[in-house]
Amino acid sequence: MIADNDIALWRGEDGQIRAWENRCPHRGMRLSYGIVRGNTLTCLYHGWSYDGAGACAGIPAHPDLTPPKTIRAKAYRAADSGGFIWVANPGETTAAPSIDGDWVPNRSVHIDQAPASLNELADGMGAGLMSKITDHAAIVRVPGVEGEILLAFLDMKEHGAMIHTSVPASASEDAAIAVSKLSTRLRQVFKASSAA
Amino acid sequence: MKLFDYVLSGNCYKIRLLLDFLELSHEKQAVDFFPGREHKSDAFLQINPLGQIPVLEDDGAYIRDAQAILVYLASRYDPTGTWWPVNDPSELGRVAQWLAFADSITSTASAARLHDVLGYDLDVAQARAGAHKLFRILDDHLANQELQGFNWIAGSNPTVADVACFPYVALAGDGGIELFYYPAIQRWIRRFVNLPRFKLMPGINIFN
Amino acid sequence: MTPDTFTRSQWYAIGRLPDFEGAEAKPVRLLSQDLTVSDAAGVLSVNDADGRSLLTQIRYGHLWTTLSDTPRPLYDMPEFDEPDRRLVTVGGVGVRCSGLRCVENFLDMAHFPFVHTDILGVEEHPSVESYDVSMDAEKDEIWATKCKFFQPMASAAASGGQMTEYKYRVPHPYSTILYKTCPIREDVWDLVGLFIQPVEEDECIVHSFILVFDEENTDTGLLHFQQNIFLQDRMILENQVPRKLPLDPRWELPTRADASSIAYRRWLKANELQWGVALFNEAA
Structure with missing residues (x-):
């Protein structure tokens, strides 16, 4: 939860951390209940999948449909540093701190x-x-x-x-x-x- | 072997989990716990005078109380001796201690769930607050176990202590108890659902 | 917000008959109001907080009441009078969301493979084929017909997977009924339905029923099947954001599989339903 925004955090096989608005654009289901497969996040409700950049990559109810580009999960900036996951406030412009050491x-x-x-x-x-x-x-x-x-x-x-x-x-x-x-x-x- | 079972009961779910983990064949008798209150019927009180489920019937005897059934099944049917570690008294002591803790989870987190899902008349704020107190203790314990290289409540193997605590912790959301605050509990749930032969019950976020 | 006229003019199920046996001013909440139910020698009465006596009727295994003095008539389900059918009343289950969300979820086939995995759907067959949605103008109700879906275990009586045919009916903003292929008899439909008791704008109690031809399962077996399915839905319903139902199409993005949900939202809007609805400016 960042500044009253409910966030879904997930990490794909590529190791990249992602922080998204915790809400599937289809029917509002919390994405934090979703399942990570490879580098996509699949919503628990209807199986809509989203690629690492937040674009909808598949709608199982319509296997032949290429999802419109307008269907996107809203992403926040996120980074790993110092063993922590850092997520930027919506208005924040600076980069996540880089912390020396292991x-x-x-x-x-x-x-x-x-x-x-x-x-x-x-x-x-x-x-x-x-x-x-x-x-x-x-x-x-x-x-x-x-x-x-x-x-x-x-x-x-x-x-x-x-x-x-x-x-x-x-x-x-x-x-x-x-x-x-x-x-x-x-x-x-x-x-x-x-x-x- | 026969389990008197209610599909939405976390205490019955404990038994179903261990029966599956130990690959024990059994039959189930569905009890109309809600809305029929069959567990309070005269016929059922003959089986368990406390009017509670689950009850296990094995070898002509009835065993009641979820934790007691877990201990019975593991000590009788687990050839590895890990789920109820009788050969390691100090671990066994820890397991027994967390079995009692599981009972406290039932009287708080399960009570909140009965209120929210099935409309039971009880003080839900008190039940939730009690559950949060216990979940902090469990979260601290699991985090310290991890720092010592242990994945489970009593040590390096899952035991009946994990099975006894799991259902009403994992189902806490049904009773309006947010697990967001307990990262070590979330990681433990994720490990638990990945155990071989694990079966999911409705209401559990697997944090995968 | 006080309930709009369309919401206020409806009959609502507030419990099964056995729930009120011997009741003495048993508290019940409906549309943000405290009511009480009393049983005087088998005659049930409902009063509001001011002691005013409300209209009641007993139908479909439940007690119904209304806040209105001139309610819209309760819809007919002639199947309840057919011999040999078995009625199982499942009991009220509380859900923290608008009851409107529960209706919409009930109309939705696309979630079967993911929420009711290996029971009402399998991940290998997620496709939703086109179906028909129509309005019955005379009765002012919605029908979705020619719905077909691959189901591994469509009901407690089903053995093995089958293409199941469905019809859905929405005769009331807080009621919906599913008519599905009966696995053991031809030319008849099994019924499963929800009577939703809206408690607050974003909280409800769902009373469901099963009215089927089934010679194999016990009533308790049918009950457990249905309760298990509904608890799977409940976790979804409690985690949809917002808890009220958005009617603005800019907010939640539907596809062709959501045709019945689109019709439902339009119908609510056409009837100027507002109570339980999320407003678009609340989205930010």
């Missing part, structure tokens, strides 16, 4: 309430900011935990927020688990006032 994804944790800022998030984790990447992502260090942590959050407003972490590919299993537990603990820090 990172592996660690955790994605849901919290009830988004932190007001990166600083608040880092404080909540007991982390020190090393370098800021965007307003919502930074490299941090936590005393007692070996290595750096890539930390980001996605504010989903009334749906709370997601916290994402990556660790260096060289991180030990112990370090990875320590970071995972730090992420989990954020649930207690950023609780809804009327906690569910």
Whole structure:
């Protein structure tokens, strides 16, 4: 979910990540229920398939029909970097950040309430900011935990927020688990006032 | 072997899954759970005085309670000894612990589903909130299992703990419980549906 | 939004008769209104929140009511009077979407191979051949006829795949009936239908029935078959965006296979139906 837009994320055999409006243009079915085959995404409802660029590639009810070019899934810009998937806000013009080093994804944790800022998030984790990447992502260090942590959050407003972490590919299993537990603990820090 | 079965019941689905995983031939007797409430009829109360499904009839005996039936089937009919790992006490302890957890999932996520799908009169907000609490615990657990190289709830093999937890987690959407918040659960569902002889039940997004 | 005249003037099924046995002011919701149903020695009555008594009738195994004092007559299904047919009432299933979406999904054959895989369709035979759609002007209802589809297991009584012939009927904005080839008798149709109880604009309860010639299956077997099929549809219906039905053709793009859906949307528009409909400017 980006800025109130429901997004379907998928990765084809070619490894490319794609972020589309979560809605089949035919009858509005969420594409996140679809099935990835090769480099196409097939809608669960009527089997309409879409190629990697979002163009409709097949309508099974009419096997001989070449789908009109007007049938397209709406695409957002998406990229892989630092073990995270980045999706651009509709109005965003800059490229996804390129993050140096070899990172592996660690955790994605849901919290009830988004932190007001990166600083608040880092404080909540007991982390020190090393370098800021965007307003919502930074490299941090936590005393007692070996290595750096890539930390980001996605504010989903009334749906709370997601916290994402990556660790260096060289991180030990112990370090990875320590970071995972730090992420989990954020649930207690950023609780809804009327906690569910 | 005969399963007293309701097609929309997640607890019956657990049994159907394990029967298929273990390739056990069986017959099914359809119970009119909804709208007929046959499980509360005098005839059915003779079979299970608790008035609940599933019930398994095997060798002339009736076994009730979904988790108990899973344990029975795996310990009696699984030649590999992996689904109910009696030879590994520490793993067995973990499996049993998550079986109890599965019961809590039933009383929350399944309750929300009964409310939304079949119109049961209950506090659905409380049921959903209870399910979210449990799903966070499960998501954290599965994520930490992955970081240690384990794909399943109790270790490196699927066990009856996975079978017991799977249905009402995977069917949570039917009860208005969004699985979007739980990426490790989604990855576990994707692994589960790819198990050999897995059969899908309506209401499950396979995240493929 | 208060219901438009066309919506308000209809009769609605609100439950099966056994659902109200011994009811004492049992709450029921219809068209965003709280109603109650009471059973006084076998006579069912429906009241609104102000205590006003509403018109009722018992038909097709269900209790029907209306918010109107001068409702459009409830449509006829003479098949309910034919001997030897078996009626199974499936029970109300809640769905978070406009009931209009449920009607449209019911009219749609193209989803069979993907949603009802290996039951009502197979992926190897996804093609939808042209069928006829017509309006019965006198009764003001829609018919889709000469619908043919390859089905591996068209009903609980079917054994093996067959080309199944279908007719669909929409006599009411929230009701639809399927007439399909009977697998065991010639020259008769089996009926499956939906009586939808619109609860809110984007929420409904679907009461379905089966009225068939079948000597092989138990009632419970028929019930399970139908409930399983409907739960497959339910996951789709709850994940269509928006939850209300868009009538503007710019919003959702139909193909020839959607001819009955196109006719249905046009018919709703011609009758100035607005309640349960998504407006195009809400799309952004």
